[in-house]
Amino acid sequence: MDRRTSLRLLYGLAAVPTLTWHSRVFAAPNVPSRFLLVFMRGGYDATNLLVPYSSSFYYEARPTLAIARPDANNPNAALAIDSDWALHPALRASLWPMLQRGEVAFIPFAGTDDLTRSHFETQDSIEVGLPLDHLHNGSGGFLGRLADVLGADTARPIAFTDNLPMSFKGGPNVPNVSLKNGGGGFDERQRQLLSSLYAQRDLSPMVDEGMELRSKVSQELRDEMKAASRNANSAKGFEAEARRMARLMRDDYQLGFVDVGGWDTHVGEGAAQGPLANNLSNLGGGLAAFADEMGPQWRNTTVVVISEFGRTFRENGNRGTDHGHGTVYWVLSGGLNASVKAKPIVGERIAVTQNTLFQNRDYPVLNEYRSVLGQMFGTLYGLSPNQLAQVFPGAKMQGNLALV
């Protein structure tokens, strides 16, 4: 018996009766769902993305970093979503219109119970997706297990990264390719030579798939360059990458992963403008472009944006923030539930005061990531409790997050 089998036995059938989640089987969707996980590596400052503007403590704790209270006359002011929360103004051109259309929701106080505050360890442990006290009892990551449960043909997974991320390990064969700069492809002649080396070998389909994916990406890039040379607007940064991802996910793939870095803002992170604002604007622009490029498929597509942890609620002496705990997850979809469209701040919440901070420094975690993602996968893919228990062994589904 290998570890994976034993894991299933440990948490699968045997464990289900003791779990607290509803025994209902999620309704199976009739259109294939597309899902993209965006991992912001570095622990982004969620407190300035989703501004708790009704909290006076926020303005005390962040003398130089706080975003001004909503004010129609101030372009640097936060954009009010409800009476407590407002959006960073860097997202005015990208996520704000989507939010108005009911295509964006936020889950504050989200995250993992992992308390190491180490980037790598926390990222890995989230991607592994196992209970923290049983972290060592499994292998692979939760997207890999999801692809396994769904079967490779239904999942049609892809990682838009140079290396296969931890989240996709241990599943079926998952192609990966970075769309950042698209370098590394082979020309058509070399591609055929490499492919012919494996003709009649059992690895041949994998070789062809790997080469084909790279070639497709190179072709995309050539097309973009052609378009650019005709003075068409050339997308920059993450937007270009996101449009390429969308074209692949629209036509060929359904379960994607991408990571974006540069969020570790210990020093001079800026407020309404500055490095964090630029990063948010870049990411927001990319996500809006992704939604746009998906076209009619956007209705069946869900994007979840996560990060390993939030940052300290108070700013530090370097006009930055340090490693914290609870964060804010983003959910984008053309098919959000009506209730979410009306009230786009979802999940368990708590008033933001000095007393409610975790360890008197960070947001607490009230919406554990496995519960959040588990419920979402349950709905998107119509998973049974047993199947969910394979993806997130031992997870307790808290609340009733009917997002999509």
Place this chain on the structure above:
Amino acid sequence: MFTLKMAWRRIGLACCASASLVAVTPAATLAATKVKAVQKAVQKSTAENASDDARWLARLAYGINTTDWMHLRKIGRKAWLDEQLHGDMPLPDFAQAQVDAYLGAPQPLPDVVTDLETEKRRVNALPDGDDKQTARKALNDRAESAWRNAVSAQLVRDLYSPDQLREQMTAFWLNWFSVYRQKDNIRVLVADYQERAIRPHALGKFRDLLLATARHPAMLLYLDNFQNAAGKINENYARELMELHTLGIDGGYTQQDVQELARVLTGVGVNLKHESRPGVMRLPPDLQSQYQYDADTGFEFNPIRHDRGDKQILGTTIGGGGWDEVASTLDMLARQPATARHVSERMAEYFLGEVPPPALVQRMSETFLHTDGDIAATLRTLLNSKTFSDSVLATPGSAPRKFKDPQHFVVSALRFAYDGKRITNLRPVMNWLAQLGELPFDHLTPEGYGLLQKDWASSGQLAKRFEIARTIGSGNDGLFNAPDDGANAAAVMVMPDANAGFPMLSSKLYFDLIEPQLTQTTRDTLNKAASQQEWNMLLLSSPEFMYQ
């Protein structure tokens, strides 16, 4: 075609031509024909032997290079295997100098960690500002380079050590007793772990290896046993010790056994702080003789944290005691038939690249049990088995079946491409291992990396390997730049070899050993190469090179 490849071909042909001339000189027709037939048979069998030897070497080493090949041909497989199972040949001087430069003089680990922690406190106390950030980065670089140097030193050994089997087994055991560098200060401990806990025992007694890891702070920190104390049990290490390190998941132990082993392991910890070294002084007098401290590693057995009650493990009563109780329990676990099976099975997987037949595992287990867990003896049973020779030598015309893991792919490509040349900068090699997903000490969970084709063969992996093959084949790889920051350039005393552009993979070694084994498909493809660089890329990307 291009000239250099042709030149090697011509040399090859010239050799054959002169040999056959000698063969036909003694003349009477009938006799000559007979002689010819015999000669031909001898030639054929020598050629087959050479090809068998080449496959054999490719499997037992990190791929072939000229030095190891010549040595094997000189002394023959049997003597070569004896040497390998002994595994105590010196590194070539230049490689030893490189390893020494990477590792530096051995330093007591409490000193290393205390220095690091002191510096961390100093940096944290600095006023906020650019200086603090610079200092923080320098500190992180220092800790990170300790890990990089450990990996680089191991890569130098993989590339140049004549003890190829010991180095493969070092990699095997590092993976079996996997630790993760990002936890605590483990990244500054891994060099010592690799050099002093693992490699010396890689071909020795399994129990010594198990005990060396059980006394090493890298393991005790990684699996949290430093927090395991009487009344404050932490089962993490105990569980993995049974499941991964000894008995195996099907080894017939229960949750109760895990809990009891956790009790045995209470008090087994680390003390890496200078100021609290004389911890023994604070103990009650009757416990002082039980206290153990290793000033080189920071290992500590603290009897006041140890549960001194009796325990029941696998139906055996373990009398409460001190470290002797821990040692004898680990010894008992190391000698279990389940452990023998588990070790044998995984070692066979590592060298066969597939799940081994039960009969072979049975025979290896018997050897393991008869020899008190002798790793070399158990390996000998495997390597002398028909299963192994069938797997390596295959049937005529069939190809080796062991899919290389990333480390084997990268190292074998370099041993072959830069045969005998001194690689001075290992940073690109680490980057490739990172891209292919098998960086040492980078696996979060303790089961380590997978050993089988299914664990590595994927479309992204293959495409990435082709890209690395292209980089190596074109010579644009930075391997001959000045030594990377980790090694002290002055100490290395190796003048970087002038980087003579791209490597020549169409070498004598190629024509002698690789070319005869290529399939027609691969030959046809190679013949379409437009340049030596492209030819190099295709050869390193070929199925013949993905397997060993």
